[in-house]
Amino acid sequence: MNEAATLSRRTFVKGSLAGLALAGAAGSALYGCAPKSEDGAKDGGAAAADEIVYSQCVVNCGGSCLLRWHVQDGKIVYAETDNVGDAAGLQARACLRGRTIRRWINSPDRLMKPMKREGKRGEGKFKEISWDEAYQGIADALKNTIDQYGNEAVYMNYGSGVSSATSRLFPRLANLMGGYLKSYADYSTNMMQSGMPYTYGDKCNPYDSVYASSMSEAEKSDLVIMFGNSPADTRMGGANIVYDFAKVREAGAKIVNIDYRLNETSSGHPDEWLPIRTGTDAALVNAIAHELIANDQVDKEFLDKYCVGYDEDTMPESAKGQNKSYKDYIMGTGYDMVEKTPEWAAPITQIPADRIRQLAADIAAAKALFVVQGWGPQRHNNGENTSRAICMLPILTGMIGKPGTNTGMREAEPGGILGSMPKGENPVKTAINCYQWLNAADHGEQMTAAKDGVRGADKLSTGIKFLWNYGGNCISNQHSDINLVYDVLQDESKLECIVVIDTVMTDSAKYADYLLPDAMRAEQMHMAANGYAEYYNGVVVGGPAQDAPGDAQKEYDIVSGIADKLGLKDDFTEGKTQEQWIEEIYKKSAEKDGNMPSWDEIKAQGHYKRELEPVIGLADFVADPAKNPLETPSGKIEIYAERLAENAAKLELAEGDVVTPIPVFDPGYLGYGSTTDEFPLYASGFHYKSRTHSSYGGVEELNQACRQQIWINDLDAQERGIGNGDKCSVKSPVGEMLIEAKVTPRIIPGTVGIPQGAWHDADMAGDRIDKGGCINTITPYHPSPLAKGNGVHSLIVQVAKA
Template identity: 75%
Template sequence: MAINEAATLSRRTFVKGSLAGLALAGAAGSALYGCAPKNEEGAKDGGAAGATDEIVWSQCNVNCGGRCVFQWHVKDGKIAYMETDNTGEAEGLQARACLRGRSMRRWVNHPDRLTKPMKRVGKRGEGKFEEISWDEAIDTIAEKLKGVIEKYGNEAVYINYATGMYSATGKTTARLMNVLGGYLGSYADYSTNMMSVAMPYMYGEECTPYDSVYASSASEAEKSDLVLMFGNSPADTRMGGANAVWDFTKVREAGAKIYHIDYRLNETASGHPEEWIPIRTGTDAALVAALAHELIANDQVDLDFLHTYCVGFDEETMPESAKGQNKSYKDYVMGTGYDMVEKTPEWAAPITQIPAERIRSLAAELAAAKAPYIVQGWGPQRHTNGENTARAICLLPCLLGKIGLPGTNTGMREAEPSALVGGIPNGKNPVKASINVYQWLNAVDHGEQMTAKNAGVHGVDQLTTGIKFLWNYAGNCITNQHADINKVHEILQDETKCEFIVVTDTVMTDSAKYADILLPDAMRAEQLNMSTNGYSEFYLGVCVGGPAQEAPGECRPSYDVNAAIADKFGKKDDYTEGRTQEEWVQYLYEEGAKADGDMPSWDDIQKQGLYKRELEPVVGMKDFRDDPAKNPLKTPSGKIEIYSEELDKLAAEWELEDGDAITPIPSFLPGYEGYGSVTEEFPLYCSGFHYKSRTHSSFGFIEELNQACRQQLWINPLDAESRGIAHGDMCAVTSPVGEIRIEAKVTPRIVPGTIGIPQGAWHQAAMDGDRVDTGGCVNTLTTYRPSPLAKGNGVHSIIAQVAKA
């Protein structure tokens, strides 16, 4: 069923029950967030009074994954307010924006918008700039880029990870660098780093956290009788009608029993009628081992499945290289493996803080479930032991033999849809070397020392140079969203290491303060924009619209800026292929429509703005389950590898830091600053979590959202009382690397011994003074310690202390 502008305008009932955080809309009032205003009679403008408004379609382009739909109402050339999607049937395909998305108008029209190119006049990070012309900015960037390439080679140029903007034509710096000879590449991402690297060893090299082959649609959970969620809260992370929070609302209404395993009673858990199972942060693999013990001890594992589809469960399924050595997962669990410790519920209870009897009863419920839907968010793997955590959670459905069947899932996050149109192609990168996205700071500091075996370098044995030229477009991962902000600051102060930094953004983020040249970007509302549906599995779509208003000051689209830089190298035609950005949008749309066969024409999509259609659900790994010989996995054995010979080889060959380990089976590893690492000075575990008022750090400067959802430290009453801390007190939180100030939220919704800090708050500290962060940014506290296998951002592993400030 395709939906267009002529479809019914009835709205679906969306937020129900106690998804209370999202119900904030009624309390805050629509005018606060820039939604349709009310006239004197109380009706929304947009009827007769608003009929003369120009309506311009667009989408929320930040990285929550929703891509929810906007209708900009434009008066006198300026965005006056917005409505969201109102096309589709009552319970149909409405891609309606959440409150943070509905505040986008405040971002677009914010008085703090960057409006002119600037160059740094103070120290990096000091935030002191002076305005310059576009000619000077382009000339300076081109000159510095040429100098770095001539002196060090293209491997010295790096494009930093950034997710502040998604659009078909948004990210073109990689294309620019490829026509100029390439750049140091990167792999994985901050969201799914450990899972991205670890899961191919278990499910095959084509397995990614962003597909619909190795995971089931969320709607499959509607057929489940038991949904087990590990650290997965779409009501916090994936709000909006075009996102997974809507999917799980339907699951709840279908009657499935839903359990949430998390160190917090998160917003999703609070909206379901069953049970929150509190767990100490970072100990999920220990829980899985204890559940496995009960399933094995009670003959409740599916041996036929494990022997047919898997390698490494027991001695019978071990590869020849590991036979007779007690290296199987069963040996590990039953106490005959390498550590000779039986992983009973009594063993797991003090580690996880889950009572042994609850572990036993949960194992029994899993064994009795006809269609268990086991799913993990991306929080559990974002620890220093995250690679093993991700694999361990995915092991549970394997033990039960519940993979590839209706109503089940593979342990991965919910399946994500494909897209109807693509983006401007980047072309081929001539530089072979690449690093994990989290390793860029090490590559700045000592890149020449980084190798395949000590730093996970791909493509070459060793880097030839450190990063000397850094691009940063629409991202806050130089500091705010990275780790150990104080360490980043120290390294970037040495301009002999990274010699030049270019930042393009819309407002002065903390990362933007480190720019040598700072460029003002035009927002998607200020240019012709095209984007597709996001993560939600219930529809496919594409939205085309804009500009809704002119960009302020001298803001320019990044595509045009990169074209001007390419021109300085005599490569403009190679970069543009003779197309303007607007012509690329049309070209990409028409190519997608041609391949699809059912999409509207270019003329029609320009008129209607939005195209949607239903998407059929998928069952993860169904083809493999149906015929493993015909559809083998892309692992060495063609099977699910509970034991990986490749990981065993890496463990023997790689140079790991003290305390780090790579294991061939998904055993429980405490991890750096994980379980057992607390001290007298830092007696609490600490973890970050995604927050309703921000998408990572996007929207972090919107005053109204910060008022509605204050930045607060979650602390259990037991931990607060012993420290003399009351609800609302200002607290000092310290870790081995930094200190912040943050208001206390004293609540039993977090396990004792662990504190939680919403991530994404904007760093605010006197970096030439005491460096105490009064903004409450969790990455002031995170140690920069890449994980053992992925070399990724295990930033939810923190030890800390809290005191009343």
């Protein structure tokens, strides 16, 4: 066996962490690791006296890494992570960010008391009230909203700051009252969720292993192409994709990482970084497709057998003889009548034509091509087309369903083995895209299916009047155009009541009418499964490790208290405590699974893990397409989606927006070609190692170790007289922010990159200039054409020395 193939998770994590700049100066004070005295003993008591309590870091990075709290006298003193099993086995070891969670749990900024707003929304002015007052006030507001406007006026805002088997419980209460306005999609994969079903079928989503291969399958590949995918930035835990990718790297495949910046993953392969202008991935794919077609290197047999719409031979009857095929588009004989040559793509992508030809030749020569895209490329206003376009590379070459290949989607994710507290059935059938809540609060009565993506009805009957926000920062910080959010929410005749439950004063929490302090998972009995980006199955049961501070309460008890005021407590709780619900959920899951430990065993050992066999995306379909058809009208891969052409004809699109039946390159709103003299640079956000979205943004030690900086190329910086570390002003058409400069050749000229998730810090009654470096200060609010989702990486800016 290759020595690299035996690389253990423990060895990998140890070696990786040793090279990080975070280690060293920050030391144990940052990570909460076991303090050591000179003789090696732990300060503050012998280890044998510690109580070990299991928990997880359950923020939304895709992982749920295991934490082992060391508790003395009812207080967490330090944290360890997973060290169970032999060195070569599965260990769900937390990343350095996750190991700082003790700083968050014991933060002096923790919310301690229930509060009610004073002053304007967004000012952050509150007065303390009792829990009884909070329960009664919220219950009255919820009941009055339903009585006056109907259940469609009640909405639970999107948020992903915490998850467990007994979290996000408001839907259960709302359904007992007749339901609430539903939402669809999510901020992570919004455009992909809407676009990819037209290609791979209705059940295709970014979280289903049927439509993608596990990352470990790339170990069998000779060419791995990654579009905007950086596990070392986003999926860092020891059981996460970064470990699987490390094995792929060591297996010896050629890896090409296509990104507008030299990300943390590709920095280990500097000769394999292919810089590209942000938002132009589909143009690159088009030019590669041109070379494959022109050189007769497509798999025509695969395209004819498994696909619809590559060329005239497989076009649906409604589109035959009209030059509407994918081949016609690429070769310039249909649609815009422009041949998509490498010379056409070069000025768009900033990739030289010869380099595009070489990449196309490498793809054609690959024996096992593994194409995988992250979720960054689809977070543009042309993201629906981009995600479908990237998948054309394995489709054209027939590299699907075979060992060492992938479908072009992000790597496969595991199916879970753990259930959750039942929410009940929602009688309200109307739904909006989760990104559209602000429009629904502002002018919901005007929102329609054709114009705004309303589902379940032709239009909304009312705007949102009551908003519930739990463990999320998407009211403002993680939502586009914070200045617009502020303006809309000042009119209390629109959105009349906002309830926020959180642990600290986030920017979104400032907009609450009722602000309630939440207990963290370490402060209550906790049960959750492994993360969706960890390719194994597991469960953790543990806690509480310590008491919640002040009057902070568990979410379960908060919602139960409100239910009590509504006369629904017995229906909501069914006479059970949260701990009893956890036991019941576990036992039902274990019975269904058949391999999990007993309840007594899981309580004693704290965790359960088992590895999964690798999967190959669409393997069953390729093996027998008649027996395993896709959920498309044709049962095949639809390059030309007839129903998308039909649906597009019914849409009312904003000026400049397009929806096409084949995956084209569309610049999109504020995409390629949109810069001006006033805003001459493209900008994009990226996930940062010190935060999961905005989670951990309040840990000051992390902010010091990982500075919030705008990445700007040396050429763009020199033109503006900007030096490394200078404070800069960044302006867009909707706002201005101040941020420190990182002058670096690790980003393509003409584009700047800003780590997303930093906490907004502006005087909203004054100049509104954000001093926290929050990218959503300058991000326009323009829902994408098909998904009506968050194309937040499409923006133009000017950068100047402040």
